[in-house]
Amino acid sequence: MHAFRSHTCADLTKDNVGETVRLSGWVHRIRDHGGILFIDLRDHYGVTQVLCDPDSPVFAEMEKVRSEWCIRIDGNVKARDPELVNPKLPTGEVEVFVRDLEVLGAADELPLIVFGDQEYPEETRLKYRYLDLRREAMQKNMTMRSDVVASMRRRMWDKGFREYQTPIITASSPEGARDFLVPSRLHPGKFYALPQAPQQFKQLIMVSGYDKYFQIAPCFRDEDPRADRSPTDFYQLDMEMSFVEQQDVFDTISPVIAGIFEEFGGGKKVDAPNEWPQIPYKEAALKYGTDKPDLRNPIEMQDVSEHFRGSGFAIFAKLLEQDGTQIRAIPAPTGGSRKFCDRMNAFAQKEGLPGMGYIFWRDQGDGMEAAGPLAKNIGPERTEAIRQQLGLGVGDAAFFLGGKPAAFERVAGKARDVIGAELNLTDKDRFAFAWIVDFPIYEQDEESGKIDFEHNPFSMPQGGMDALNGDPLAVKGYQYDLACNGYELVSGAIRNHKPEVMLKAFELAGYGADEVKNRFGALFNAFHYGAPPHGGCAAGIDRIVMLLAEQENIREVIMFPMNQRAEDLMMQAPSEPASDQLMELSLRVIPQD
Template structure:
């Protein structure tokens, strides 16, 4: 017999009754029923109930074991009495009578209990992550993550892609966040960087003549943490293709992701890729207040400025006299009560706005009537025009925000989400995808008036060089994101592969040719040697698994995550280097005041 086990803790059933087996695992739970000890023995695969009474030669030893001790038992498989069968367990028809036992690893008093669903502070969970990971929910999350990655690989190979690995130690190349720098021992005073993404390398792979590349790539960014983002490192499905247009990328990656969500989504509805809308960046901002909209929520915001221009509501009327301002409405079907309207007004105030104007419609003495402060100020004709534009009726409401769109779009988007949730309009048990397209390449700083990049500087401008000779603020890029349920899952672009267009694009944003050649020399030089048209994208593995596992925090699907302060409490990182390490690297730490 094997030294540790002849079966796992999920394999036994009534066909094994009478057999002698060897199991190894952790003591999940202990129950003492009148001198008979019952132990739920757990391994990675499942749970088997084992038992021991005074007739067992190791009864006195079994009495000593405690939760999370790692043990090996030998015993005889017995059928459970029919009334004691546990249908919730694959092994619920049998139990194992212990004949011999060996303690493989005793456990001290536990800082957190593995059995059950107790909540513990995040600090405790991360400091003792190896115990936290023993919990059933975490085992499922990590198993799912592994299976998702495996499925992605198979699907990409089936589509003719090959997997290539790109360097982890490379040169600093800003991708929109701070680099993690690595000092060089052989070149004192110089630093490598951990890659924020394999962006330049995958483009160089296309220039090298490889037609389809992918990689499950680690990326490193020194970012502020959020619930849906790791503050140090993350993994992405990175892919690139040659001789493609934007739609080709969509047609390639969409069925891969749809298949993953169908396979691991637990029966939740997955919109077919042919139904994924393509929404312009500007329309997404207007309708949803976000470039990663949750389309499970049917609410679309609309511009209603004309109904308030010159109206009796002085705040909005005067606002509209300023250039670049507008009034937007958030329809709220079934939200037509003063209580709900007041609650949403309070929400806006918590978000830092003075509040949100509102109108709601109800049955009056003479039929439907509009209520609320706004309705009284602008009069029945304007109120009715708003109602008709928004398609609302009795029992519905609308909320209003005004100003320059960038000052209130984010809050409007949050309000839309809250309204959808509270009114039960947001569809559950569904994954709703949308491609966000036509991102503007440039933006103007309102204070300085200078033009800079608003989005990816490496995307090909729509219209090429001709577009760059016009108004920069009208230039759109072949850049795209894929949103799902309010999260950005994919970001990509058709790349700018022409050196003269690349120089012109950076020149508009104030970057001279010498700076471009210095910062992006490898790409710029490669583009002079027959670069093919190419494009691709990257899909966030962590966020995909977070959605599939129905988790709100990305740390629930990462094996060993950092905390909110980008600290590894378990490994005590970051830590102070030893003085001889600093000397070897020709470094000195300057104390902070």
Template structure:
């Protein structure tokens, strides 16, 4: 018999009854039933119930066992009494009577309990991650992650891609985040960088004539942590293709992503790739307040500035006297109660805005003077009120003595004609509401996007049993610093501008790039671009962002030189592995799907990183550490 086990803790079934077996694993739970000890023995694969009575030659040893001791047991498989079968376990029809045991690894008092669903502070979980990872939920998440990566690889190979590895130690490159720098011992005063992405190398692979490349690539960025982003390193499906246009990249990566979500999504509906809309960056910001919209929520925001221009609501009317300001509405179907409207107004205040104006619609009585006068303004409004393009008055949805009344402070200030025009634009009706934000879009879009999400969730408009995808396209190449007005790249600097060299001769802020993201359920899953492979266009693009030709050659000399020797048109993208698994596992924090994550302060509490280097290490690297100021 094998030294440690003949079967795993998930293998044994009724057909094994009578066999002598050997199992190894961890003591998951111990129960004492009148002198008979029942132990749930756990390994990576499952749980088997083993038991020991006073007749066993090792009963005294078994009595000493405690949770999470690692043991090997020999015993005889017996069938459980029919009334004691545990249908929740694959091994639930049998149990193993212990006849011999060996303690492989005793455990001290545990800082966190593996059995059950107890909540522990993140610091405890990360400091003792090896114990945290023993929990069933974490085992499930890490197995899912491994299976997802294997599935992605299989799907990429099926499309004639090959996997190539790119360097981990390289030169610094502006990818939109801070580099992790690595000092060079052989070249004092010079530094390598850990790659933020294999961007330049994968483009050079295309120049080298390999046509299709992919890699499950580690990337390193010194970023501030978020719930959906690791502060140090992450993994991505990185791919690049030659002789392609934007749609070719979409058609290649979409089946891979959709297939993974169908395979591991737990039966949740996955939008077919052919149904994934392509939404411009500008429209996404207008409609959803973000470039990673959650399309499970049907709410679309709209610009309603014209209805407030010159209106009796002075705050919005004055805002609109200044160029660049807008008034946007967030429709809220079924949100037409003052209580809900006040709650959303309080939400906006918590987010740092003065509040949100609102209007809600209700069925109200026409006043006597309107009943007596067919030309009364409210009678005219009553006749014009429609829903989905049809007159609700003519359909009999409004009784002769009623009309759909707009309520709330905003409605009183702008009057019934304007509120009716807003209602018709937003296609709302009785029991619905709309919320309003104004100013420069950059000042309120983030809050508007969050408000849209909250409204969709609270009013149960969001379809939570679905993965909804959308391509976000036509990203602006450049952005201006609000304080200095300086022009810089807004996204990937290596992207081809739409229109090529001609596009770079006008206003940089109007230049769009062949850049694209794939959003799913409010998260960015994929980001990519058609690359700028023409040196003359690249120099001009960088010049507009303040980088001279000499600096471009110095910082990206390898790629610029390569483009002089017959570079093919090429493009690609990268998909975040951690974020994909987070969505599939239905987790809210990315650390739940990373084996050994950092904490919120980018510290590894388990290994003690970052740590202070020894003085001889610093001397060898010719470095000196300047202590931080108090």
């Protein structure tokens, strides 16, 4: 017999009754029933009930065993009495009577209990992550993650892609976040960078003539943490294709993503990829207040500025006298009660706004009445025009925010989500996808007036060089994101592959030709040697698994994550380097005041 096990803790069935078996695993739970010890023995695959009574030669040793001890047992498989069968377990029809025991690893007093669903502070869970990962929910999450990655690989190979690896130590490159720098010992005073993404390398692979590339790629960004983003590193399904237009990329990656969600989504509805809408960025901002809308929620915001221009509601009327301002309405079907309206007004105040104006419509017996402070100020004619534009009726409400969209859009989008959830308008049994397209390439700082890249600087502008000769803020790129249930899952672009367009694009953002050639020399030079048109995208694996596992925090689907302060509590990183390490690297740490 094998030194540790003849079966896993998920293998045994009634067919094994009468056999002598060997199992190894962790003591999941112990129950003492009047001198008979029942132990749920757990390994990665499942749980088997083993029992031991005074007739067993190892009963005394078994009495010493405690939770999470790692043990090996030999014993005889017995059928459970019919009334004691556990239908929830694959092994629930049998139990093993213990004849021999070996303690493989004893456990000290546990800082967190593996059995059950007890909640523990995140600090405790991350410090003792190896214990936290033993818990059933975490085992399921990590197994799903592994299976998702394997499925991604199979699907990409089936589409004719090959996987190529790109460097982990490379040069610094602007990807929208801070680099992690790595000092060079052989070149004192110089630094490598961990790649924010394989962006330049995958484009160079296309220039090298490989046509279709993908990689399960680690990416490193020194970012501020959020619930749906790791502050240090993450993994993405990275892909690139030659001789393609934007729709070709959509047609390639959409079935891969849809297939993953169909395979691992627990039966939730997944729309067919050819039904995924393509929404221009400007339209997404107007209707949803975000470029990653949750389309499970049917609410669409609308511009209602004309109904307030010159109206009796002075706050909005004066706002609209300023350039670039707008009044936007958030319809709230079935939200027509003062209590709900007051609750949403309080929500806006918590988000840092003075509040949200509102109108709600109620039945007065002889007709419909518009209620709320706004209705009184603007009068029945304007109120009725708003109701008709929004398609609302008795029992419905609308909320209003005004100013420059950049100042209120985020809160408006969040309010839309809250309204949809609280009024049960959001379909929780669905994955709703949408491609967001036509992103602006440039943005302008309001204070300095400086033009800079708003999104990926390597994207091909729509209209090519001609577009770059006009107003930079009007230039749209062949850039696109795939949104699902309020999260950005995929981001990509058709790349700029022409050196003269590259120089002009960076020039508009304040980068001179010498700087472009210095910082992106390999890519710029490669474009002089027959670069093909190419494009691609990257899908965030951590975020995809987070959605599939129905988690709200990305750390629940990462094996060994950092905490919110970008610290590894288990490995105690970051740590102070030894003085000899600093000397080797020709570095000195300057104390902070």
